[in-house]
Amino acid sequence: MPQLTSLNRLPPRATLTPFPTAEDALNKAREESPWFASLNGVWDFLIFGRPEQVTPVAIEYGDWAPIQVPGNWTVQGFGRPHYTNVQMPFPNLPPDVPDENPTGVYRRTFSVPAGWQGRRIVLHFGGCEGALYVHLNGEPVGLNKDARTPAEFDITSRVRFDGDNELLVVVTQWSDAAFIEDQDMWWHAGLQREVFLYSTGTPHLQDVFARGDLSDDLVDGVLRVTVKAGFPGGDCTGCAVEAQLFDARGKAVFRKPLRADFGELYKPRGEVRLEQIVPKPRLWSAETPDLYTLVVTLKTPGGEESSRCTVGFRKIEIRNRNLLINGKRVLIKGMNLHDHDDVTGRALTRERMESDLQRMKQYNVNAIRTSHYPKDPHFYDLCDRYGFYVIDEANIESHAFFQEMCTDLRYTHAFVERVQNMVERDKNHPCIIFWSLGNESGYGPNHDAAAGWVRGYDPSRPLHYEGAISLWGGRAMEGGERVTDVMCPMYPSIERIIAYAEASTDPRPLIMCEYSHAMGNSNGSLADYWAAFEKYPALQGGFIWEWVDHGIRQTAPNGEQYWAYGGDFDDVPNDANFCTDGIVWPDRTPHPGLNEFKYLAQPLRVEADKLKQGRVRIVNKQDFINLDWLRGEWELTDDGVVIAKGKLPKLDVEPGAALEVTLEEAIPWLSGEERVNGETFLNFRFYQRRATQWAPAGYEVGWAQLEAPAKVKKAKRGEREKGSVEVTETADTITLRAGAVEAVFERATGLLVGFGAKGKNLLVRGPRLNVWRGPTDNDGIKLMESPAWKALPRWLALGLNAVQYRLESIRLLEAKGAPIVEVIHQASGRGQWNDFKHIQQYTLSPAGILEVGNEVQLGEGVTDVPRIGVELVLPTALEQLEWFGRGPWENYNDRKASALVGRYRSTVTAQYVPYIMPQEHGHHTDVRWLALTDARGAGLHVHGAPTIEFSASHFTANDLFQARHTYELTPRLEVYLNLDWGQRGLGTASCGPDTLPQYCLLESAYRFGYWLQRTPDSY
16 A cells, blocks of 8 residues: 555654753764664564564564664575565566565564653654554554655653563565665665663654855855644644854854744644844865854753754756856766675665765765665764765656656655655755655656745755656656756767757756766776866766676675675576676775866866976866865976975965966976976975875875976887898798797797797797677676677677687788798688788888888778787796886776876786776786786786786786676686787666777778887796
């Protein structure tokens, strides 16, 4: 019965803890209140297959087991988690649920403090996954179906003071409410948020709504407070409310508390309103999270009771296609955030919540969308304090029945009530700048009803709802004004948002509620999105999908830990690894893509001014604060070697302004007075001057690189021409020899099978055409059927995962007196040998350098392939890796803005990036040279001509393609070195736009070259 959403549940209210005095309310933690008692901890538990099995006999004689509360029983050894994205986990049509309906029974006893006798006692459930049925001392108390907001019950009349009380809670995993909680996540079950008791006086503070607004000129604050009190029988004679505002140091703002008496006028509603001007308060924003504390005291003839809430003075406006905070346009640098822990499921500790927010601040995130439900109240306290702009989203998603539920009048009350539950609980948090009516639930009258209530109750915040302007099915980016004050599309192309900015007359700003789907090796073209944000005022950023991979930690048969996804628990139906789409792993280790976000979202920009004179410009990209909280350092590099460095002056730069800096120590090289050996770059790094609540002093906040002009020393001539090159031909081989160095080619295969000196071969197998990569999730999700437009099905149709090679010819040529070995191969994975033609020309110089020219021709109908390059196999010993190119983290042609050109050292093993679904990783672009050596420095040097891209791994592309979990990968002993003209970009096509054409391999022929030589310490 969807109309029945709860029974005997108290009205929703703000998060308030009662204290005996105003001083206690200001200074003491919730747990220190004598009127608070936690029921968290170990409870007794029984699990049944269906609710009908829960009988008095089963409860009395059941085999009770211990279980942790808060917690999900699905990750505590009872039942199993189940992952679906859109589809429901069962076939029933709403509002019917399956007969097989896992049902958990929780039991614990508690005693009530003697001092609570004669007072009102409330039982609080912070959130329960599933339908909640509560019994106390054998009597029914009530029920609730909203899994993500509190359910509170007045148990005063049922509590015993002469002994223990027995609390029995029955939770059914499925109810008619499940159809509007279909939220692209694991289906769990159980008491997943905290459970506690609190006590109030008989007259009591019922609710407080405190708004810190600003005057029209944004100078003075306006505090508006609405206080509701509960009076049994309606008698409020002699009762009054006092309110005092305290600043961050605990100093009272008002000379004396504000006061209002409950007179005859307020009896019907038990409500009073207070208003007071606050001259020039400190304003709240994500950059300046300045907070005040409001302490409200209810004074009655029988005593007093106090509670506190947070106040932040700020104004939210939408004007001229801009979202304004305190009168300034802000850029939303956001993340979508699900509740997930790889061990505890959706039950999060306060430490986990805070560590997530600290990590986000470290990576320059300033906004969070609570996808797709309200979080634990403590989360908002942290967001207030750390400084995040929050879209608070109602617990509504009916993805499987997208348009049905929003027009079903049986669910109207549930839609409206869930929005009310969220708004009433969270209304006092300044971090919340939008109310969201839910996610992917179509658009219908149920949304209009919910929006109407919010607009009437809290006009200080705008509304957000993507479903009203959904772009799916080719719909236009328009409409939905009744329920959304912002254009908030999901996964629009860059072309489309630019068109909105340039051509649309819609007065709303565009803030993408989801974009840059972070599944696996992803977040391609993030810099292109940001270029649009910074160019067009109407485009104000968006929220990456999403923060954390939803893998659940498991142990494989071989003892290795891995993260499981849909289907790994025999959960049918499922959507495989579509839940592993975060920009951090489940343990919160950042994906490489998060570095790209951090770089783009950093609070400053470095621009070249007059570089030959050593001048640069440092621009403050922040909205509210000076850059002086940072310090900067610079260095000038010559072919990756530092030749000059220094510290930047104090960064006294106001928001939007710039500081011109002259790098005196670099002028000799930049001006050309001193010559350099090769390429020069200016690198800048910026660090916190002092510790913050999210990072220590010295933490790196941002970085930048400028290509610097310099005069290069004249190269020595003739050195490579000294000596001669000998050619030896046999029936099986062709050998080029220069001094001690020789290159050996096998006639039968056309492969370079030997390169080295003195009998030491640096190759296991020489270069061979490679057009394949371990497909990324964006190329195509391996465990799901991909639509025809995606890359992977096209690649598999071409047989790129099973390419065979045929030697067309191998012959000895001569150019300018130098011998050249030309090898031509044909390649195909489907037996059509004109798919690929690979022409290689090898020239060994007298200095022992093997120059390799490559031409790759693609046949008719063969285009947009994963990569164009060659693969070499090297001996196990060549484990040490050094390169001069972009790094240190992996980078691709559409995700490389954050990766600076420099010299980096690593190992082949360390290039592995353990994406939950094994796939392409470890690539580097704009590489001038690289070296793979053994422990004593002997090995192979590779030079681009002028640049190449490369990756080095102990896995082949097909190793990655065939594996479904990390534990299925076994590193090979050999080193697989890929030297590429390039790879297809990453894009975001697992759920969003495909790789942009400029990052795809669309030409019919490619030419590239490189040199191979022994390192100076080689054999």
